[in-house]
Amino acid sequence: MSDRRTGILQAATRVIARRGVRGLRMGELAAEAGVSTALIYYHFTDRAGILRQTLEYIGDRADHYTAEDRPAPDQGRGDARDPRADLEQVLLLELQDSDEVRENSTAWGELRATAVFEPELRQDLARSTHGWVHDIAGLLSQADPTRTAPAHTAAAERLTALVEGLSVRWLSGSLPIEQARRLLRGAVDAELDGPAPGAVAGAVGAGFGES
Template sequence: MSDRRTAILQAATRVIARRGVRGLRMGELASEAGVSTALIYYHFTDRAGILRQTLEYIGDRADHYTAEDHPTPDQGRNQPKDPRADLEQVLLLELQDTTEVRENSTAWGELRATAVFEPELRQDLARSTHGWVHDIAGLLSQAAPDGTAPSHTAAAERLTALVEGLSVRWLSGSLPIEQARRLLRGAVEAELDTPRPGRAAPVAGGGFGGS
């Protein structure tokens, strides 16, 4: 991907995170990216093309910062790895207090909310969501090899939906990020039903990571 194309997609992510999809204007995007409006249309044809490619860019950037070799803020780099730890780490890396993650998560949420009213976004959003669920289901199959593919997919749907919900509450100031991470760890324990040594088993009926 060319540097200018990447700069436009980075700028589109920032503008969507700041103003929402409906606030995305070509003039502001051009100014944010430091390019001409004509260049934006040259690379992306129209507004729909910009949104489609921005959605793909957001997914690629999330794949990078949730890579399994990146430790979570509360992990050491030399901590022994195991399939369960890999799953937990990939999910927890969606909850980092960094500019990149804040922008990505906010823009993703804006795109998802807009798809309720703009059907043309739904197919691309569904494709991106399916890819995310598929990746998490793959990690679940390694962490719980005795499970079935349908059960892993269902658990991946629940966990990714929870990440989205926790992210919205954290980003909107309704939930401290430390509590969001605790709830997510509790959800992983509940899905795998194999609590780590030293941690209490989830209470039946208590929901995800209930206190």
């Protein structure tokens, strides 16, 4: 991706985080990016194209900062990563008190809220969400290989939804970030240490069968 194109997407993320999707105006975006509106249309065709590519950019940037700060294996001992710690760290890195994460998370939330009213955003948003859920389900399968793929996917849906909810509460000042991170750690523990869904269902069924 060219530096100019990346710069426009960075500017679009800032404007969306600051003003929301409905506040995204080509003139303001051009001024924020330091380019002409003609150049924006040259790269992205229309407003829908800008939103679609900004959503992809936000996802790529989140992938970058969650991968960049993950713990590396101990090269001296040749140890592999601890899958459980790796899963927890990837999720916790979405709750960092940094300008990049604040901006990214706020813009993501604005795009998700706008998709309620702008159906053309929904497919792209669903695709990005599916990719995130798939990645977390993969980490869950490494941390607990005894459970089924559907169980990992369901757990990933719960954890990613929780991250989004905690992020909104933290960013809006309703929840201290330390508490948000504690709650997320507790949710990871509950998913990995609690009984498998099938075991719960079996226990409930057995209870109803008793006389």
